[in-house]
Amino acid sequence: MNAFEIQGGKPLKGEIIPQGAKNEALQILSAVLLTEEKMTISNIPDIKDVNKLIDLLKALGVTVNRLNKDTYEFQAKDINIAYFQSEEFKQKGGGLRGSIMIVGPLLARFGKAAIPKPGGDKIGRRRLDTHFLGFEKLGAKFVYDPDKHFFNVDATELKGTYILLDEASVTGTANVVMAAVLAKGITTLYNAACEPYLQQLCKMLNRMGAKISGIGSNLLIIEGVEKLGGTEHRMLPDMIEIGSFIGLAAMTGSELTIKNVCFNELGIIPTVFAKLGIKFELRGDDIFIPAQESYEIDTFIDGSILTVSDAPWPGFTPDLLSIVLVTAIQAKGNVLIHQKMFESRLFFVDKLIDMGAQIILCDPHRATVIGLNKQTKLRGIEMTSPDIRAGVSLLIAALSAQGKSVIYNIEQIERGYQDIEERLKALGADIRRIEAIPYH
Structure with a gap:
């Protein structure tokens, strides 16, 4: 079985072009x-x-x-x-x-x-x-x-x-x-x-x-x-990839430029990541994300905890909730993730908790993330990807973590992300494909 071996904790740098949607x-x-x-x-x-x-x-x-x-x-x-x-x-x-x-x-x-x-x-x-x-x-x-x-x-x-x-x-x-x-x-x-x-x-x-x-x-x-x-x-560029790369930049403290994003077609996606405290600039039709040592989650106007939930367009796409959840792990502040559409999509959080994330799974649809504010790094572990979006979320977590991680069942990731290993390597990621039998 193919797996990814990742040595995490390294900031990335460079340009990346999102695939077609x-x-x-x-x-x-x-x-x-x-x-x-x-x-x-x-x-x-x-x-x-x-x-x-x-x-x-x-x-x-x-x-x-x-x-x-x-x-x-x-x-x-x-x-x-x-x-x-x-x-x-x-x-x-x-x-x-x-x-x-x-x-x-x-x-x-x-x-x-x-x-x-x-x-x-x-x-x-x-x-x-x-x-x-x-x-x-x-x-x-x-x-x-x-x-x-x-x-x-x-x-x-x-x-x-x-x-x-x-x-x-x-x-x-x-x-x-x-x-x-x-x-x-x-x-x-x-x-x-x-x-x-x-x-x-x-x-x-x-x-x-x-x-x-x-x-x-x-x-x-x-x-x-x-x-x-x-x-x-x-085809338009893939908005889920674009959101994934924004989250990747924040979690790894990287300076990234996401090229040719068709910004006007992204709807509320940039706004949601901005609410997590992630800074970015629009340069032409490219999104430039500077390296950030920390990012702070907004609260609602009355001071209550921010909730990010999915909704039909022009609401927030459910495919990016897993990415928002993992990105919030290293933010300053707390956020409630409410996945309304699919009842099993948050079940990968146990792997993030094993890595050191502070997450409370309230029920199959809701999880509260207590941000670590980059005071504690996640630790590398062995884990299995359950679906496309959770797989990339675990990959982002592994790239930000201290030490070695191994992700099995990467065929799930490759169903949705083109040449992901090569594109991440071009940014400086320490990732390689190995033949491995799952630890369990």
């Missing part, structure tokens, strides 16, 4: 199935989850040409519908949560689709109801086989309608939008997610010939069209 990629790449014309997509992150989806598209019959490291050309001209019933499809689709995103485009263009129950992070119950309730409203019928964990969906004729989503799910909104763009009539989609990645998808679909209005709001109006054409599209 993982969560945008899973939507945009699925949308190539909506047209038989060529699609050129750039700034695609070279990570396991995205590469698995590209492999799945190839297996479905999509012609894929890699033009350079981050740019691909796709053409979904000859799709093999029979592939849905193959054992290979069950394995490929079941190993990737993002595979649910191909259902909307396939329903729209071919009237049927199937999908194994998708995989992904072990961070609590992640419902697919929003996707299927939306498809049902458009006229689709689906059957779930609980023995085989398999969904079959039939939609010989999708018709536009009024849909009030049961939750503002980003993937659910994207999937329903992709199904609705080729449906007959007008679809009114209320309680839609409005994340920048969803906006990117809608803008790209409009360039392909779709008619979507209300982009950026929670009310989308989609007028169905007969067919869509090809286009070119460039």
Whole structure:
């Protein structure tokens, strides 16, 4: 098993370029199935989850040409519908949560689709109801086989309608939008997610010939069209990576420049890190973070303890709460982290406590961090990464800690972070990949 061995406690320095956005990629790449014309997509992150989806598209019959490291050309001209019933499809689709995103485009263009129950992070119950309730409203019928964990969906004729989503799910909104763009009539989609990645998808679909209005709001109006054409599209930088690098700079007392961040698309993220006391400057479209010996957490105006919680966009993304939690360990002051969306995402804090962090896990959703103010360094330990975001949080903790740490199950980290070992080494991090058997 691959693991990272880290000698921590060293400040880093230099520039780092964030990868393309993982969560945008899973939507945009699925949308190539909506047209038989060529699609050129750039700034695609070279990570396991995205590469698995590209492999799945190839297996479905999509012609894929890699033009350079981050740019691909796709053409979904000859799709093999029979592939849905193959054992290979069950394995490929079941190993990737993002595979649910191909259902909307396939329903729209071919009237049927199937999908194994998708995989992904072990961070609590992640419902697919929003996707299927939306498809049902458009006229689709689906059957779930609980023995085989398999969904079959039939939609010989999708018709536009009024849909009030049961939750503002980003993937659910994207999937329903992709199904609705080729449906007959007008679809009114209320309680839609409005994340920048969803906006990117809608803008790209409009360039392909779709008619979507209300982009950026929670009310989308989609007028169905007969067919869509090809286009070119460039992904946004990954906001989760950007937030991770801000936290990394603070924890390790490093001077870092995060390049080409598309600052206007980051929403409240910089503000939340500023509330932790982290100083930064915007230089053009780069974020410069000076080396800080200490950083102090704000309180609310009445003096009460700061709470950082997740919420639908433009609220704070749940994917960065793990990073905020680990960053707060070495701050001056206290903060309550409230993870509302996933009930198991805070369960990695026991490893941080073993490293010397002062954290009280109140319940599955809330943790209070009592900042050490860099008076005591964390100590290196052996630990296992439970999911992508917790894995990077543990990596940040290890880079700030005194002594050697070993992180097992780094495949989880590499599902979401491209060439992370090499990019950290370029900043001066002492990190290397080893073959190791977990200590337990």
